[in-house]
Amino acid sequence: MTRVPVIFSEQSQRTSDSPINFFIQQAVENPNSISLAAGLVDYASLPSDEVAEAVASVLSRRQAAQQALQYGVPQGHPPLREKLLGRALALDGVTARDVSLSVEDVVVTTGSQQLLYLLCELLVNPGDLVITEAPSYFVMQQTLESAGARSLSVPIDEQGMNPDALEEVLLGLERSGELSRLRFIYVVDYFQNPTGLSLSLPRRKRILELAQRFSRQHRILILEDAAYRELRYDGPDLPSIKSFDRDNAHVMLAYTFSKPLAPGLKTGFGLMPAELVAPLLHIKGNHDFGSNNLTQHLIERLLDNGSYDRHVARLCEVYRQKRDVLLKALADAFPPALGVRWTHPEGGLYVWMTFPEDVDTGTSSELMKAATREGVLYVPGQFCYLTGENCPSPSNEARLSFGVASPDQLKEAARRLGRAYRSTITQQRALAVS
Numbered sequence: 001m002t003r004v005p006v007i008f009s010e011q012s013q014r015t016s017d018s019p020i021n022f023f024i025q026q027a028v029e030n031p032n033s034i035s036l037a038a039g040l041v042d043y044a045s046l047p048s049d050e051v052a053e054a055v056a057s058v059l060s061r062r063q064a065a066q067q068a069l070q071y072g073v074p075q076g077h078p079p080l081r082e083k084l085l086g087r088a089l090a091l092d093g094v095t096a097r098d099v100s101l102s103v104e105d106v107v108v109t110t111g112s113q114q115l116l117y118l119l120c121e122l123l124v125n126p127g128d129l130v131i132t133e134a135p136s137y138f139v140m141q142q143t144l145e146s147a148g149a150r151s152l153s154v155p156i157d158e159q160g161m162n163p164d165a166l167e168e169v170l171l172g173l174e175r176s177g178e179l180s181r182l183r184f185i186y187v188v189d190y191f192q193n194p195t196g197l198s199l200s201l202p203r204r205k206r207i208l209e210l211a212q213r214f215s216r217q218h219r220i221l222i223l224e225d226a227a228y229r230e231l232r233y234d235g236p237d238l239p240s241i242k243s244f245d246r247d248n249a250h251v252m253l254a255y256t257f258s259k260p261l262a263p264g265l266k267t268g269f270g271l272m273p274a275e276l277v278a279p280l281l282h283i284k285g286n287h288d289f290g291s292n293n294l295t296q297h298l299i300e301r302l303l304d305n306g307s308y309d310r311h312v313a314r315l316c317e318v319y320r321q322k323r324d325v326l327l328k329a330l331a332d333a334f335p336p337a338l339g340v341r342w343t344h345p346e347g348g349l350y351v352w353m354t355f356p357e358d359v360d361t362g363t364s365s366e367l368m369k370a371a372t373r374e375g376v377l378y379v380p381g382q383f384c385y386l387t388g389e390n391c392p393s394p395s396n397e398a399r400l401s402f403g404v405a406s407p408d409q410l411k412e413a414a415r416r417l418g419r420a421y422r423s424t425i426t427q428q429r430a431l432a433v434s
């Protein structure tokens with residue numbers, strides 16, 4: 001019998017294969033390679049004992065166990081939300097009253113990715129505009145495309161998103177009459193995925209002021225993705241943009257336990273302007289009417305008994321060492337004469353490399369082929385640029401992650417990448433001469 005075609009929704013047709021599948025495929029096909037591409041966290045430091053204790057503690061008390069194994073409320077376990085709010089405020093050194101927040105503005109989600117997705121569903125109609133950093137977190141790029149958003153991008157430098165360039169984009173939208181289509185500005189402002197760079201304090205204030213100033217007929221929101229905030233290895237913490245949003249009007253702040261605790265727990269949360277909460281929960285209701293309740297009880301336990309704080313402190317030691325090993329190994333493998341630059345992140349999991357302009361890092365590039373032969377995997381920088389209207393897409397960059405590889409593997413990976421690069425440019429120059 002012939003099979004007649006299935007008709008897919010427009011959203012499905014806008015939703016393409018995730019680049020993550022490319023990295024997984026590559027890792028499977030090259031089992032002896034060292035992956036600096038995977039966004040996984042360090043295996044050895046995952047808190048298995050602490051989580052085992054939390055499971056035993058929650059499940060050994062009959063009433064607590066029954067509560068945790070029952071459906072929870074869609075917004076999240078109330079005592080956990082209290083604690084999440086308290087901790088978020090403490091990070092910023094503000095009170096709930098200072099920033100007009102209450103426990104009713106906290107929403108627990110299945111990882112912060114669910115919050116990003118739900119906010120697109122909540123706020124974006126096909127054709128609406130969203131501003132992001134260039135480069136930016138590539139899964140969000142897919143999410144925006146799937147929602148049918150038109151993306152505009154603003155370049156980042158060592159201090160994060162450039163507010164002068166943002167202002168230009170906003171003025172341009174005002175001139176073209178399209179400001180009314182702008183829904184939000186997305187920033188990953190702590191040790192950004194993919195560059196490892198953070199948004200400076202003056203720019204945090206400036207970006208909020210711009211969102212406020214251009215909110216003439218409707219509110220321009222900021223989606224502040226602080227996934228890596230607590231993974232800081234040097235220097236003082238920076239206040240969130242949210243902490244300057246005194247009326248709780250503009251900033252939607254997304255946190256996750258995936259990076260500072262364990263991605264397997266897949267739990268995140270958001271601090272939301274009050275009027276977004278009910279509509280957001282209506283949509284979340286259609287997705288799952290509540291994130292995993294047992295996990296929320298476990299996280300509450302890990303916060304209460306101090307395991308979480310001890311874990312974050314330990315993790316910062318582990319990643320500081322890995323970052324230092326990778327940076328030193330890159331310096332050894334890429335002497336200045338080679339003309340390759342990379343970022344020196346103060347936290348997070350990523351280093352961003354910029355090769356000379358004529359060196360392509362893409363999936364079918366000579367560098368990628370040479371790196372695969374040498375046995376080292378990286379993320380081509382192009383994946384991290386949106387395909388939007390004013391979006392550049394340089395092809396000479398790469399994201400390296402020091403999350404999952406061991407210090408010895410990081411050293412070896414940098415050596416392999418150095419060899420791959422030297423063989424690529426030698427071949428490229430030979431071709432140019434012949």
Ligand SMILES: Cc1ncc(COP(=O)(O)O)c(C=O)c1O
Nearest residue numbers: 111112113137193227256258268
């Ligand atoms: C910047 C950023 N935001 C959000 C996420 C989503 O993570 P999760 O859904 O596991 O919280 C990630 C994961 O890598 C990320 O890098």
